[in-house]
Amino acid sequence: MTAAVRTTCPYCGVGCGVLAQPDGSLKGDPAHPANKGRLCAKGAALGETLSDAGRLLHPGIAGARTSWNTALDLVAARFRETIAAHGPDSVAFYVSGQCLTEDYYVANKLMKGFIGSGNIDTNSRLCMASSVAGHTRAFGADVVPGLYEDLEEADLVILVGSNLAWCHPVLHGRLQAARGERGTKLVVIDPRGTATSAGADLHLALAPGSDVALFAGLLAHLAGIGRVDQGWVAAHTTGINEALTAARETAPTLERVAALTGLSPEEIARFYAMFAATERTVTVYSQGVNQSSAGTDKVNAILNCHLATGRIGRPGMGPFSVTGQPNAMGGREVGGLANQLAAHMRFDMPGAPDRLRRFWQAPNLATRPGLKAVELFEAVLDGRVKALWIMATNPADSLPRAGRVRQALAACPFLVVSDCWETDTTRHADVILPAAGWGEKSGTVTNSERRISRQRPFRAAPGEARPDWWMLAEIGRRMGWAKDFAWESPAAVFREHAALSGFENGGSRSFDIGAMAMLSDEGYEALAPFRWPLPAGATEEGGRLFAAGGFPTPDGRARLVPTPFRGPAAMPGADYPLLLNTGRLRDQWHTMTRTGQVPRLSEHAPVPAAALSPGDAEALGAEAGGLLRLASPHGETVLRVAIDPGQRPGEVFVPMHWTDAFTSSGPVGRLVGAAVDPVSGQPELKATPVRAEALPVRWRGLLLHRRAVRPEEPGLHWSRAPVAAGHVLELTGAEPLPAEIAPLVGRLLAAPEGAELLHIADPARGAWRFATLAEGRVESCLFLLREGSRAALPSGTALAGLLDGMVAEAARPGLLAGRALAARPAERNVCACFGVGIQTLRACILDRRLTTVAEVGEALSAGTNCGSCLPEIREVLRDARAEAAA
């Protein structure tokens, strides 16, 4: 590589541009409009995920290596046979918002146009389906009307169920910078106190699932004080009376809203007054809204308020659904959900199926929607679906009732999985197809503001890994549709997708990138980020939509939708008295196949923990760092305890990231219920009743190992984090250490044959240290402490150095006592970009009397790169100030 390659970050839907430089380093692309050079901690650590180690390198059948030809022939044959015997609805694809648009287009065309079933669904069902349904109900199509600039040009930004500081850090950084300049007010609506709410002017910690009541109350309030924009509403909408009637029924008074939401009438009144008084208002919403059994109504309750005030599509105003995955939007554009067709066409749109049939010359176009994710896996379990291809998603961890999903995967007569790494899902596959990953494949993604950007390759795919679109096209050809799946490049797929978006469109469908239908291969290579719509002949990229109406409905008007209130599908009761909320942490990405390899990204939160309010922790007798057994009707797990004053009493929060590969706790998805929204089919991932029980801690330990070992000891809780040359596992034992510890130690150290064992035992103090050496290198180290011991464990990072290099003969006696092992308490990283830990930060702030984040940045660089840690730095500053004053 001689010139820098412009590409796009593969993580969140902000869609930041990344420059891969000739020297192999990566940085934010200053020319990309989404990030203008900035990256968050995850984006900045992308370079550390590019190792070939651990990648799937060759196709495999039943665990044995095979050739692409054999694997593809088998997949095509088994799909053909299954369809011949049981019909097209007996097969399915389950794909992902992490597929590129070109991959997605081919998958959808193959399933809906040629196989002839609607059975292609995507993990976007768990993510954006309620927004898609809400947009479609209100606007007539799945369209985000605004732009990122609107967050900077607003006077009031409302974040509903969004932890923007951690989940969309660069956009959050843009918002914070704008607040600094124009004093934008920020309201955060989230049951939990988060890094995002810490910086807000108003945090409404509402009862889980009560958003509809809050926004219905807002609509009724706006009407009550005459803030409805009557002229705009009359010209561009229908349904206001019905929506208002329903809103007034749900929320006749502030007191009623207060009763439903658990907020005080004063807080609610303050929020309503801010909304009513501020023309330039943007309402951003994310998974606290979508992942709910009332998700679609939550979306429409928000959209109703913007439509009623005509605050849409103008600078600094509008509802703004931020997307999670890098190509959540692209997947919706190609129709990757089971209830969509392609290019924003739907089964229920007059003329659409026929138009698509003609465009594709499809022999067998699906005539009705297919199975949505949760139903799809039920159908696999009960045998209706007999052949399934899973691509770029890890449902064994990320679907609700993950235990049941695993039963379905195990029961599936023919399971194909394409991924880049081994996962809890690939373990069940009959055929594994190794996928080219980020930095290796070529195509496009669409971010939250409708901007289409290129992902470009800058390194060779390892082994025989190939891009997903190629695998799908190969299967299409091998199933007998050679000319329909004949593309030779992603550019050719993109042209077809663009042509379809413009085909017989004439302004009837918002998604139109017809201008790209004739793009040359060179043009595709050079394609700069642009926003849709961009119809044939357009000279300017798409901007804000709907300020002057023109909605893609038959009458051109938007719909206000009545949203009667209902709470979560299952509420806490005697058996399951707490409510489980799940979501994201700052430095991990989903099931950790990539971010879980990067030491500095694991430092922010090295172990999965269940966050409890101080009151609940006390009532349960749970202590920070102790163990908690959590159980729901679907499964149970044991996790470490974190005590968080930001937790609402009665609620537990558990991050979604950890899997069986990283912890004995496994995925929290095992506990999560599968109630779905009746309109969108999106599961309620944020509200499952659970019960909790504190477990005693009998001993603690730390295990350093070259290999990613998975101890299986009864009563042992462990979680693993990567370090430079291996892994460090935190161990917590709920059963007493055996009197004879040698067998346990042997199993944990798992040393190779003939390894040398060093040990220091101090049973009187309840402390033991062991190391194994093979060929002059440390293989593993184990530190054990009986509960109550006054000794301390070393920190994982201090230990990590032991895996570096050879250990000289003379150094062996000192190995386990050496300075490297000084019992330094582990320091949690605050700034992942510059590796600044919490102790260092506090010490420096107190020492040098720092008072602002700018001063901290100057002193330590902390917070000066991506800014995702600024909320935490502010908190440390506040605490330090309080301490200094006391």
Ligand SMILES: Nc1nc2c(c(=O)[nH]1)N[C@H]1C(S)=C(S)[C@@H](COP(=O)(O)OP(=O)(O)OC[C@H]3O[C@@H](n4cnc5c(=O)[nH]c(N)nc54)[C@H](O)[C@@H]3O)O[C@H]1N2
């Ligand atoms: N670091 C990081 N960033 C990511 C991802 C990641 O894995 N890691 N994933 C990306 C993806 S795919 C997505 S979809 C986005 C998700 O981004 P977000 O939606 O911001 O993230 P979550 O943590 O899932 O949930 C947001 C908040 O919803 C709150 N919530 C729960 N129930 C309710 C409720 O009833 N009402 C309201 N108002 N709020 C509620 C939760 O307490 C939580 O703080 O993040 C993207 N960005």
Ligand SMILES: Nc1nc2c(c(=O)[nH]1)N[C@H]1C(S)=C(S)[C@@H](COP(=O)(O)OP(=O)(O)OC[C@H]3O[C@@H](n4cnc5c(=O)[nH]c(N)nc54)[C@H](O)[C@@H]3O)O[C@H]1N2
């Ligand atoms: N409890 C709970 N569950 C949740 C959520 C929650 O908040 N709580 N959030 C839900 C949401 S919003 C989402 S988006 C999902 C995410 O859940 P998943 O999609 O299951 O999570 P990922 O870990 O992102 O899985 C992506 C997989 O694709 C692989 N991969 C990466 N690049 C490629 C590629 O180019 N090709 C192929 N073939 N594979 C690739 C990765 O190695 C990884 O195994 O989780 C959902 N599940």
Ligand code: SF4
């Ligand atoms: S905010 Fe971070 S994760 Fe999201 S696209 Fe930008 S760099 Fe990637």
Ligand SMILES: [Mo]
């Ligand atoms: Mo998502």
